Amino acid sequence: MQFHLVPVTPFQQNCSLLWCEDSKRAAVVDPGGDLDKILAAVEERGLKLEKILLTHGHLDHVGGTAALSKQLQLPIEGPHKADDFWIQQLPMQAQMFGFPSVEVFTPDRWLEQGDQVTVGDQPLEVYHCPGHTPGHVIFFHRLSQLALVGDVLFAGSIGRTDFPQGDHDTLIRSIKERLWPLGDEVRFVPGHGPMSTFGQERQSNPFVADKRFG
Ligand SMILES: [Zn+2]
Numbered sequence: 428m429q430f431h432l433v434p435v436t437p438f439q440q441n442c443s444l445l446w447c448e449d450s451k452r453a454a455v456v457d458p459g460g461d462l463d464k465i466l467a468a469v470e471e472r473g474l475k476l477e478k479i480l481l482t483h484g485h486l487d488h489v490g491g492t493a494a495l496s497k498q499l500q501l502p503i504e505g506p507h508k509a510d511d512f513w514i515q516q517l518p519m520q521a522q523m524f525g526f527p528s529v530e531v532f533t534p535d536r537w538l539e540q541g542d543q544v545t546v547g548d549q550p551l552e553v554y555h556c557p558g559h560t561p562g563h564v565i566f567f568h569r570l571s572q573l574a575l576v577g578d579v580l581f582a583g584s585i586g587r588t589d590f591p592q593g594d595h596d597t598l599i600r601s602i603k604e605r606l607w608p609l610g611d612e613v614r615f616v617p618g619h620g621p622m623s624t625f626g627q628e629r630q631s632n633p634f635v636a637d638k639r640f641g
């Protein structure tokens with residue numbers, strides 16, 4: 428499995444291209460906007476987009492979803508159904524943040540804890556990690572020890588929990604009970620900022636380092 432990050436929107440959200448080396452079939456994870464930038468990165472690598480994967484319903488992660496899905500006839504997988512209220516509010520979020528207007532959409536498949544999605548021939552495990560939003564999911568490719576965690580965890584920080592249906596304790600539990608068991612070696616792509624590993628965050632992240640919990 429290969430990946431490439433494309434920072435999009437004024438929030439510099441890490442949109443990711445994920446592809447299967449053998450088939451060149453690819454998924455775009457969290458197309459927040461700037462579709463021209465995303466599609467240029469796809470073309471440059473000779474990839475064939477087959478689906479859109481979403482971690483959660485925030486504008487900067489899903490703003491380009493409806494347009495991209497329509498343009499290329501791509502199915503949409505994720506997030507968990509509990510984020511539907513965020514997706515329904517997309518036009519309002521766009522107005523609030525001064526984004527170009529966006530359309531509401533309905534994913535072809537809502538995801539749940541324990542589900543699996545595929546990119547080409549490669550399987551990714553799905554973990555439900557509520558706290559930042561109630562329907563947030565993360566994707567894990569076990570073979571390459573790579574996780575795409577959206578706004579659950581960042582290098583040196585964690586997702587905000589002051590939004591409707593956000594909850595700090597729930598987020599901490601998601602990180603400790605759903606992410607850490609995947610292993611210290613796992614590299615992760617956060618929704619914003621640089622990549623890191625779970626082991627590094629367990630050591631030095633002021634919000635979730637092991638020493639904080641004794
Ligand atoms: Zn978010």
Ligand SMILES: [Zn+2]
Binds near residue numbers: 440485487488619
């Ligand atoms: Zn975000």
